[in-house]
Amino acid sequence: MxxxxxxxxxxxxxxxxxxxxxxxxxxxxxxxxxxxxxxxxxxxxxxxxxxxxxxxxxxxxxxxxxxxxxxxxxxxxxxxxxxxxxxxxxxxxxxxxxxxxxxxxxxxxxxxxxxxxxxxxxxxxxxxxxxxxxxxxxIRASQAKELGSTVLATAFPFKAKDTLDTYMKSFTEIFSQSGDIRRGGSAALDLAYVAAGRFDGYWERGIKPWDIAAGELLVRESGGLVTDFAGGNDPMLSGEIVAGSPRVVQALVKKLK
Structure with a gap:
């Protein structure tokens, strides 16, 4: 070590x-x-x-x-x-x-x-x-190739409820095409679970660097992909994160852009 x-x-x-x-x-x-x-x-x-x-x-x-x-x-x-x-x-x-x-x-x-x-x-x-x-x-991240049958994780915009309508539009579309979605209440654990293959993907907006810094490296080193909602590679700067298997991240970004 x-x-x-x-x-x-x-x-x-x-x-x-x-x-x-x-x-x-x-x-x-x-x-x-x-x-x-x-x-x-x-x-x-x-x-x-x-x-x-x-x-x-x-x-x-x-x-x-x-x-x-x-x-x-x-x-x-x-x-x-x-x-x-x-x-x-x-x-x-x-x-x-x-x-x-x-x-x-x-x-x-x-x-x-x-x-x-x-x-x-x-x-x-x-x-x-x-x-x-x-x-x-x-540990290795999921290798899921499409949203169908995936188990995803997210977080609700509880600190910015004025954005709920926008969030729910994307949530509804993603949920309708995925297997299921979890909301655990800890971004660090959500990302760790993505790295371990427990979740196939995860997305959240309005996060801080300390919420995701360790989890981002865990996902990358487990073979997963990490971007922001626009597909950029610096979620700590943008305050948005999408993580998971490469194909799942691509599908999520397409719906979140």
Whole structure:
């Protein structure tokens, strides 16, 4: 395992311990509202701090971009993009579906990635050019060639409900031609599941870099394709993502353009 990926795994497990303990005491959460349908708890903040502290022990000069803490300036050659608890609403409601997401950008390119589900003990990892793994075993994305019989994943525009009409038009068309669609509430896990072949494809609009950075590398390294709604190759910049088998992504992009 790459040394920096090894450190990221340790950091993810450290945050996972914080999250698992917090999940046992959800009635004691301190919940704040950041925006419409957008929440943060003390566990999000504690988990992010645990990640940064663990990585800083080995790489004190790196830059950190966290969902809760913003940017911690450092050497821009190495940028860690962190979502300490992706799926906070699930966590608050006691729904056991959330994850830690950590990605490393090296000279502007995704280089290492970890998505860790602390309740199921599932550790998804990837290194650029090294493939993707689940608990140390190689995983591969679906090779589905058409939408029929696929199981897809998406997310509803809960932070921008004024876009619901547009979303529902594309959703209806995609749903009518696919096997089924899931909505789990964690972009990091949705992408990890695409990398593992559990989902054949996934799309979402209005996402942030920390939501998808690690998952994007997981999908690419598992043989999947990742684009934005226009077929571009930088979803972290556009805030839109389509991921899955190459043929499924092409079909989804055609309907989302």
């Amino acid at each position: 790459h040394p920096m990926l090894n450190i990221a795994v340790r950091a993810a497990r450290s945050a996972g311990s914080v999250i698992a303990r917090g999940f046992e005491n959800v009635d004691d959460l301190q919940i704040q509202q950041k925006g419409e349908n957008d929440f943060v708890t003390k566990i999000d903040k504690e988990a992010e701090q645990a990640i940064i502290e663990k990585i800083k022990q080995s790489y004190p000069d790196h830059t950190f971009i966290g969902e809760e803490g913003g940017i911690v300036e450092g050497d821009d050659t190495f940028k860690w993009i962190i979502d300490p608890l992706d799926g906070t609403t699930n966590f608050i409601k006691g729904i056991p579906h959330f994850a830690v997401s950590i990605a490393l950008l090296y000279k502007g390119r995704l280089d290492q990635a970890v998505v860790f589900d602390p309740l199921r003990g599932e550790l998804f990892t990837a290194g650029r050019g090294q493939g993707a793994q689940l608990n140390g075993h190689r």
